[in-house]
Amino acid sequence: MKEVRTRFAPSPTGYMHIGNLRTALYGYLYAKKQGGKFILRLEDTDSKRYVEDAVQIIYDTLRDAGIEYDEGPDVGGEYGPYIQSQRAEIYQAYAKKLVELGGAYYCFCDKERLESLKDENGVGRYDKHCLHLSKEEVEAKLAAGVPYVIRQNIPAEGSGTYEDLVYGTVTVDYKDIEDGVLLKSDGLPTYNFANVIDDHLMGITHVIRGSEYLSSTPKYNLMYDAFGWKRPAYIHLPPIMKNSHEKLSKRNGDASYQDLVAKGYIKQAIINYIALLGWSPKSNQEKMTLDELKENFSLSGLNKSPSIFDEPKLRWLSGEYIREMSAEEFAALAMPFLQKSKAYGKYPEEKLLKMVQPRVEVLEEIPSKLDFLEEYGPFDPALYFNKKMKSDAEIAKKVLPAAREVLAGLENFENAALYEALVALAQREGMKNGQVLWCVRIALTGRENTPGGASEMAELLGKERCLQRIDAALAALNG
RNA sequence: GGCCCCGUGGUCAAGCGGUCAAGACAUCGCCCUUUCACGGCGGUAACACGAGUUCGAUUCUCGUCGGGGUCACCA
Numbered sequence: 229m230k231e232v233r234t235r236f237a238p239s240p241t242g243y244m245h246i247g248n249l250r251t252a253l254y255g256y257l258y259a260k261k262q263g264g265k266f267i268l269r270l271e272d273t274d275s276k277r278y279v280e281d282a283v284q285i286i287y288d289t290l291r292d293a294g295i296e297y298d299e300g301p302d303v304g305g306e307y308g309p310y311i312q313s314q315r316a317e318i319y320q321a322y323a324k325k326l327v328e329l330g331g332a333y334y335c336f337c338d339k340e341r342l343e344s345l346k347d348e349n350g351v352g353r354y355d356k357h358c359l360h361l362s363k364e365e366v367e368a369k370l371a372a373g374v375p376y377v378i379r380q381n382i383p384a385e386g387s388g389t390y391e392d393l394v395y396g397t398v399t400v401d402y403k404d405i406e407d408g409v410l411l412k413s414d415g416l417p418t419y420n421f422a423n424v425i426d427d428h429l430m431g432i433t434h435v436i437r438g439s440e441y442l443s444s445t446p447k448y449n450l451m452y453d454a455f456g457w458k459r460p461a462y463i464h465l466p467p468i469m470k471n472s473h474e475k476l477s478k479r480n481g482d483a484s485y486q487d488l489v490a491k492g493y494i495k496q497a498i499i500n501y502i503a504l505l506g507w508s509p510k511s512n513q514e515k516m517t518l519d520e521l522k523e524n525f526s527l528s529g530l531n532k533s534p535s536i537f538d539e540p541k542l543r544w545l546s547g548e549y550i551r552e553m554s555a556e557e558f559a560a561l562a563m564p565f566l567q568k569s570k571a572y573g574k575y576p577e578e579k580l581l582k583m584v585q586p587r588v589e590v591l592e593e594i595p596s597k598l599d600f601l602e603e604y605g606p607f608d609p610a611l612y613f614n615k616k617m618k619s620d621a622e623i624a625k626k627v628l629p630a631a632r633e634v635l636a637g638l639e640n641f642e643n644a645a646l647y648e649a650l651v652a653l654a655q656r657e658g659m660k661n662g663q664v665l666w667c668v669r670i671a672l673t674g675r676e677n678t679p680g681g682a683s684e685m686a687e688l689l690g691k692e693r694c695l696q697r698i699d700a701a702l703a704a705l706n707g
Numbered sequence: 708g709g710c711c712c713c714g715u716g717g718u719c720a721a722g723c724g725g726u727c728a729a730g731a732c733a734u735c736g737c738c739c740u741u742u743c744a745c746g747g748c749g750g751u752a753a754c755a756c757g758a759g760u761u762c763g764a765u766u767c768u769c770g771u772c773g774g775g776g777u778c779a780c781c782a
Contacts (some may be wrong), residue, residue, distance in 0.1 A: 469775085
C-alpha cells in the first residue's frame with residue numbers, strides 16, 4: 229500500500245486559530261499513525277490578504293505544539309517549493325493543459341458583464357458565455373492581450389458523488405456549481421485550482437480540511453478526473469464553535485493558541501483538549517500525551533457534528549498536567565507568572581511555588597493566589613467565626629496571646645514543628661485543634677481562604693512577620 | 708432563498724435494532740482535612756418533534772423544526 233501523505237495548507241492571513249490547529253493536528257496524527265508523512269504548504273495566492281508575520285506564526289505554533297512536518301517551506305522536501313506563490317508557472321501550465329482537455333476554458337468577460345449577470349441580491353451565476361468562443365476567437369483575444377481568466381467547465385447536467393471518510397456519501401448536482409475561476413487575471417491560481425494541482429503533485433493521499441469544503445469537493449474531483457489523476461481520500465472536519473451558532477474565530481476576539489499559552493494553559497493540555505473536540509478515543513482515557521494521541525488516533529473516532537469549545541474542561545486538563553509536573557518543571561513554566569505577583573522576591577520562591585502548584589489550573593492564576601501575602605491589613609473580625617471549628621472573635625482573643633507566646637519561643641520555625649507546637653497549645657488549653665489553628669491563620673493572613681494552613685502560613689511568613697501580624701490582629705480585636 | 712451537512716444531559720462524547728442510554732468537564736452533596744485546593748464517594752441531568760419500517764427503535768426511512776456551511780478573480 230502506498231505511503232500515507234497528509235498536508236496542512238493554511239493561508240498566512242493572521243493568527244493560528246484553534247480550528248486550524250486541530251486540522252493540522254489531525255493531519256499529523258493520522259499520517260504518523262499510518263507511518264506516513266505530514267506536509268506543510270502555504271497557500272498564499274491571495275496577495276491582498278497577505279499578513280507579514282503570519283508565516284512565522286504558523287511555523288512557530290506548529291513547532292511549539294510539537295506538530296512536526298516532514299516537508300515544508302522551511303524544512304524542504306522533494307516536492308517543493310511548498311509556497312504556492314512560488315509555483316505560478318506550474319499552475320499556468322496545468323491550467324492550459326486542462327483547457328486542452330476540455331475541463332476549463334478561457335474567459336475574457338469584464339467586470340461589468342459579470343456584474344450584469346447578477347440579480348438585485350447580487351446573486352447570479354456565470355453563463356458560460358466564453359465557453360462558446362471559437363478557437364480562433366480565443367487566439368485572437370490572447371494575441372491582442374485582452375485580460376483573461378481560466379474557468380472550470382462544469383457539466384451542465386449530472387452530479388458528482390464521493391465518499392467522505394467521516395461524512396459518508398456526499399452528492400452535489402453540477403447545476404448547482406458555478407464555472408469558477410481557476411486562474412486569476414494576475415496569473416495566480418485560486419484555491420480551487422492550486423489545491424488540486426498541489427495535492428496531486430505532492431502525492432497527498434488524504435485531504436483533511438474543514439467541512440466548508442464538503443460541497444465544493446465534487447468540482448475538485450472533476451479536475452482530478454479530467455487530468456486522469458487518482459482522487460485523494462477526503463476527510464472533512466466539523467467546525468469548532470464558540471457557541472451553538474458562532475464559529476470560533478480570532479476576528480471575534482476568541483482565544484487563539486498563542487492567547488491560551490499566554491494565559492498559562494499548559495501546551496500539552498491545549499493539544500490534548502483540541503484533539504478531543506471532534507474526536508474520541510476508543511478507551512475512556514481522555515488525558516493523553518501527543519505520543520499517546522498518535523498511537524490511539526483513528527478516523528472512526530471522528531465526529532461529524534460541530535463541537536463547542538469549552539474552556540472549563542481545558543482548565544481541568546491543564547490543571548491535571550500541572551499537578552503531575554515535577555517541582556522543577558513547574559518552576560520553569562511558572563516563573564514568569566510568579567514574577568508578576570506582589571509576593572515575588574519577598575518570600576522563598578520554592579515555598580511559593582510548592583504552595584501554588586496544586587492549586588492552579590492556569591498559570592495566570594498564580595499572582596492572585598499569592599498577592600494576599602503582601603496585602604495584609606485591617607480585616608473584619610467576623611472572619612474569626614467558623615462554625616465547624618467552633619471559633620469566633622472571643623476565642624481568638626484567648627488564643628492569640630497564647631499563640632504569640634508559643635511562636636515567639638519557637639526555635640524551629642518549620643511547618644511540622646509549628647503545627648506540633650500549635651496543637652500542643654490547643655491540648656494545654658483544652659481547646660479543639662481547629663480553634664487554635666483557625667484563629668492563628670486568620671490573624672496571620674486576614675483571609676478566609678489561603679493556599680495553606682496556619683502552620684504553613686507561619687513558616688512562609690517567618691517569625692518576625694508572624695509576631696507583628698498577631699500583635700496587629702490583637703490590637704484590632706481589643707481596640 | 709437554492710444546494711450540501713449536522714441534531715444523545717449545560718459542554719465534550721460512547722452507542723452502531725433489544726442497554727436500568729457509558730465516561731469526562733461543569734454543577735450539587737458527603738467524606739478526608741489546620742481554611743482553600745488536591746483526593747475519595749455519591750446525586751441531579753440527554754436520545755429535537757412527528758410519521759413510518761420492525762415483534763422491538765436513540766440506532767433504519769421520510770417529513771417538520773432547529774443549527775451550521777456554501778453559493779468571490781478569499782481560502
